[in-house]
Amino acid sequence: MNNPSPRSSLPRSVAVRKLAAQSQSLRGVIDGAGLPRLSEAVLAISDPVTVELRFDPGTAGFPEVIGRVSAQVSMTCQRCLGALTVALDAPIAVGVVHDIAAEQRLPQRLDPWIVVEEDGDLYDLVEEELLLALPIVALHEDESCHATPIVIGDAGSARNPFRALADLKLQR
Numbered sequence: 001m002n003n004p005s006p007r008s009s010l011p012r013s014v015a016v017r018k019l020a021a022q023s024q025s026l027r028g029v030i031d032g033a034g035l036p037r038l039s040e041a042v043l044a045i046s047d048p049v050t051v052e053l054r055f056d057p058g059t060a061g062f063p064e065v066i067g068r069v070s071a072q073v074s075m076t077c078q079r080c081l082g083a084l085t086v087a088l089d090a091p092i093a094v095g096v097v098h099d100i101a102a103e104q105r106l107p108q109r110l111d112p113w114i115v116v117e118e119d120g121d122l123y124d125l126v127e128e129e130l131l132l133a134l135p136i137v138a139l140h141e142d143e144s145c146h147a148t149p150i151v152i153g154d155a156g157s158a159r160n161p162f163r164a165l166a167d168l169k170l171q172r
């Protein structure tokens with residue numbers, strides 16, 4: 001990638017098969033607001049999502065879309081409950097099919113992208129790949145994690161350990 005990434009905003013709806021027949025490429029960004037399922041899964045989408053895609057007529061009888069998508073999101077650290085930044089970078093390799101039935105004829109290296117009409121929902125494709133790229137458990141690297149000891153099974157003292165200590169002293 002020698003060229004600086006263009007910051008042009010990509011449309012949600014793209015003429016997938018036409019772009020493939022013409023071997024077109026798409027590069028640009030998608031605003032996080034266009035990805036509600038990803039927004040819901042993370043604290044925030046820090047930067048516009050960057051997308052690079054190459055549309056290809058394909059050799060297996062299906063148009064192919066190959067490329068990658070990257071984004072930065074903030075998530076909750078499951079150790080200290082602070083925010084941390086997670087860089088997402090996911091490859092995209094899909095075969096464009098009309099329905100689920102055609103999916104079985106796709107070569108193994110391709111995931112299905114079901115596009116019923118001429119236009120496909122680019123945001124939906126990108127969002128799906130980013131959701132798959134999310135870590136199941138987000139944790140700080142050890143140095144930046146400001147964890148306080150959490151008492152398992154006692155939510156009150158986990159939230160406020162000093163208060164819990166004070167209560168213990170009062171009881172004695």
Ligand SMILES: [Zn+2]
Binds near residue numbers: 078080082140146
């Ligand atoms: Zn942490």
